[in-house]
Amino acid sequence: MEIEFYGATRRVTGSCHILRAAGYTVLLDCGLVQGSREMEALNREPFPFDPATIDAVVLSHGHIDHSGRLPHLVNLGFRGTIHTHHTTIELCRILLKDSASLAENDARYRQRHGEPDAEPLYTVEEAMRCVRQMKGLRYGERLEFLPGISVTLGDAGHILGSAFVRLEITEGALTRTLVFSGDLGQFDSPILNDPEALGSADVLLVESTYGDRLHKDFESTVAEIGQIIETSCRDCGNILFPSFSIGRSQELLYLFGQHYEEWGLDKWAVFLDSPMAIEASRIYWHHEELWDHEARLFRHNLRRMPPIDNLHLTGRVEESMAINGMKQGAIIIAGSGMCNGGRIIHHLKHNIERPECHIIISGFQAEGTLGRELVERGKEVWLHGRRYRVRAQLHTIGGLSAHGDRSDLVRWLKSREGTPKVMIVHGEEGAKESFRGFLHGELSLDALIPKPGDRLDLKTSTLYPADDDIVHENHKK
Ligand SMILES: [Zn+2]
Numbered sequence: 261m262e263i264e265f266y267g268a269t270r271r272v273t274g275s276c277h278i279l280r281a282a283g284y285t286v287l288l289d290c291g292l293v294q295g296s297r298e299m300e301a302l303n304r305e306p307f308p309f310d311p312a313t314i315d316a317v318v319l320s321h322g323h324i325d326h327s328g329r330l331p332h333l334v335n336l337g338f339r340g341t342i343h344t345h346h347t348t349i350e351l352c353r354i355l356l357k358d359s360a361s362l363a364e365n366d367a368r369y370r371q372r373h374g375e376p377d378a379e380p381l382y383t384v385e386e387a388m389r390c391v392r393q394m395k396g397l398r399y400g401e402r403l404e405f406l407p408g409i410s411v412t413l414g415d416a417g418h419i420l421g422s423a424f425v426r427l428e429i430t431e432g433a434l435t436r437t438l439v440f441s442g443d444l445g446q447f448d449s450p451i452l453n454d455p456e457a458l459g460s461a462d463v464l465l466v467e468s469t470y471g472d473r474l475h476k477d478f479e480s481t482v483a484e485i486g487q488i489i490e491t492s493c494r495d496c497g498n499i500l501f502p503s504f505s506i507g508r509s510q511e512l513l514y515l516f517g518q519h520y521e522e523w524g525l526d527k528w529a530v531f532l533d534s535p536m537a538i539e540a541s542r543i544y545w546h547h548e549e550l551w552d553h554e555a556r557l558f559r560h561n562l563r564r565m566p567p568i569d570n571l572h573l574t575g576r577v578e579e580s581m582a583i584n585g586m587k588q589g590a591i592i593i594a595g596s597g598m599c600n601g602g603r604i605i606h607h608l609k610h611n612i613e614r615p616e617c618h619i620i621i622s623g624f625q626a627e628g629t630l631g632r633e634l635v636e637r638g639k640e641v642w643l644h645g646r647r648y649r650v651r652a653q654l655h656t657i658g659g660l661s662a663h664g665d666r667s668d669l670v671r672w673l674k675s676r677e678g679t680p681k682v683m684i685v686h687g688e689e690g691a692k693e694s695f696r697g698f699l700h701g702e703l704s705l706d707a708l709i710p711k712p713g714d715r716l717d718l719k720t721s722t723l724y725p726a727d728d729d730i731v732h733e734n735h736k737k
Contacts, residue, residue, distance in 0.1 A: 462681065637650075
């Protein structure tokens with residue numbers, strides 16, 4: 261009965277942990293490593309196990325850094341079932357398809373530019389085959405998916421369908437409970453429920469993306485958006501919202517509905533300019549049973565969702581291009597969230613040199629992305645091979661993260677029963693160290709930061725260091 265730490269122990273992408281218990285091998289998540297081309301090449305490295313020997317996977321949520329390597333696992337022989345929340349299956353259909361078609365496009369590009377053997381990690385067809393291996397669960401439903409191993413999903417409040425995973429493992433007379441946080445959302449965020457109470461656990465694997473910091477207060481973030489819209493209206497320009505398709509886009513639309521009159525949104529045309537965000541929104545609005553009380557009340561009073569009349573869903577390319585003709589009065593929500601591709605690039609080209617336009621950056625911007633360059637106040641940027649001067653007004657707003665900050669993580673940890681052995685995963689080194697210190701000081705909780713290849717004996721809660729020579733190349737930083 262042990263868990264081996266594999267991915268996401270040294271970085272924030274590529275989540276994957278291996279449970280060996282009751283004679284079975286189960287993966288918790290199987291995410292894609294994201295970042296530079298060198299980092300992404302790690303996704304092609306062999307797994308430290310034979311995928312055909314994996315009995316089942318439990319998937320916490322749809323984000324690609326948790327789910328994106330599953331089609332590859334299937335390609336290499338995994339034939340078991342992927343247990344996850346039923347809405348995660350719906351979102352994976354969009355996300356994995358998108359991830360596959362990006363990979364296919366990239367491979368075609370490389371084939372034309374000197375790499376005739378370039379192949380995608382997986383194709384759209386293969387991604388869909390993987391989705392067919394998924395089986396849906398509801399929150400709170402307990403399923404003994406292998407003899408001696410049961411799973412129950414709790415609402416993690418991170419994106420629709422996101423879950424923390426509770427595994428009850430029985431070997432002989434001994435039963436141990438392992439809880440894996442997945443990604444945990446913020447308390448009191450729009451639309452989704454707060455993270456559910458943690459409950460009892462013998463061992464807890466907890467994420468720490470923002471374990472070292474506090475987000476800006478949500479209320480002041482919302483007020484800031486309102487002020488920017490007001491100023492932009494006076495400036496007679498457009499507003500660009502580079503946005504993640506799942507979660508952020510729906511939150512923005514919801515906030516627009518809540519503050520429609522106050523922000524004078526009737527003077528604007530709002531565009532959701534992303535086929536993926538449009539599809540994801542349909543799934544979000546369809547699953548009212550997963551919203552919080554406030555969102556349900558909101559729909560009840562308005563009887564519609566999305567909550568604004570002047571919303572244009574521009575799925576087709578021609579519709580998207582038509583927006584370029586608008587010189588003022590357009591609020592454009594488009595991907596990608598970090599401006600490293602997608603339709604937002606076209607909108608930037610048409611608006612970035614105009615001082616009357618406003619660009620609102622609202623999420624984490626990874627190093628090397630155009631979003632990061634903008635946040636760091638680059639005076640010029642390159643878009644599709646041409647240099648543009650940044651003359652539009654730039655705003656960076658905090659407070660809308662899909663990840664809880666340190667206070668959210670602590671609030672969730674306080675809802676535990678008993679004193680679990682805590683393993684800090686899924687965060688950058690600094691965040692993990694800082695979070696460990698905080699847990700020790702504030703909650704008197706002993707926490708460890710496992711390294712890749714380390715194994716935790718679930719019977720004794722002892723952590724055994726990796727045998728250096730079997731550490732997989734993937735694990736080296
Ligand atoms: Zn996530």
